[in-house]
Amino acid sequence: MVDLVFIKDAEGEKEGLTAHTICANMHIMNWDDLRILEVCVRCGSFLKASEELSMSHTSLSRRITKLEDDLKVTLLHRSTAGITLTDIGISIFAQAQEMASAALTVKNTTQNAADMAGKICFETIDATAFNLLKYLGEFSKLYPQIEIDLRLNQNMVNLDRGDADVVLRATNAPPDDYVGYHLADHAFGIFCSTELLNQHPATAPLEDLPWVMFSDGWSDDWLKALNISPKVVMRVNTAHGLVQAVRAGIGVSFLACYGIANDENFVCLRAPRKEWHLQIWLLSHKTIRRNERVKTFVRFLRQKIVNDKDRIEGRIGSPMRSLEPAIR
Missing domain, CATH: 1.10.10.10 (Winged helix-like DNA-binding domain superfamily/Winged helix DNA-binding domain)
Structure with a gap:
């Protein structure tokens, strides 16, 4: 002892x-x-x-x-x-x-590998979760004995404390002590609503348009790199909230192409650039690799996201119809 x-x-x-x-x-x-x-x-x-x-x-x-x-x-x-x-x-x-x-x-x-029944706590941000709901529904039909506890969080949770079993996170600096897969790179473009675009001349510079930005300022450096100082009319603390603010015509913003690239309510004013990319990681704690439920879930979700890679990385959808010639 x-x-x-x-x-x-x-x-x-x-x-x-x-x-x-x-x-x-x-x-x-x-x-x-x-x-x-x-x-x-x-x-x-x-x-x-x-x-x-x-x-x-x-x-x-x-x-x-x-x-x-x-x-x-x-x-x-x-x-x-x-x-x-x-x-x-x-x-x-x-x-x-x-x-x-x-x-x-x-x-x-100590999970019984033969017993697939139980709960999986899956954590991601709200906007990403809404893009994945159809896949989560498909998983539930394939494995009805597994309950998915979906938790939406803007900040990285602590897997060491068991705050989640699996995390899907956009980050260029994943934690060293977690295991997982780099699945794709989130491509970000500058988007606005068709309604907002119709309220301004086609030649209006980006600096003259109202902007909506994330509350913690994580994309502010991207804005500074454009050498413009526009009026920020609103800040939002969740990714889905930011998307909805742009959809409502409140302002222009950096948005991930995933989920909105084919949405006719959005217009891409600047096509994605390499410096506007964030890596997408599917992570779990190193001690959970023997958990059969988690292994099955990670394998399923990994394949679905990889299949969506062209849309996530901005190779299909409205980023291919950038209005850069019209908007300076």
């Missing part, structure tokens, strides 16, 4: 605690409280943690207090700005992270 080792801090010295004393108290604690501690520290506040865990703020605080009482140490400093770990809390938090990682590994490597 491997002993748990905790570092004694100044607080422990004051209270006369030692690592041996803390370990002796471990048998009376609720192990699930370590998981709650890990989420609280990662989120930085009880309020944010309560949203992730679907527990009330009061319940979370009470569980952490009970954990501290069981271990006879103070784990967290509480303030109006949030929560931070004490020195002894840092050590125990590290143990909690290791336990969470070990539990995930056990879960992912």
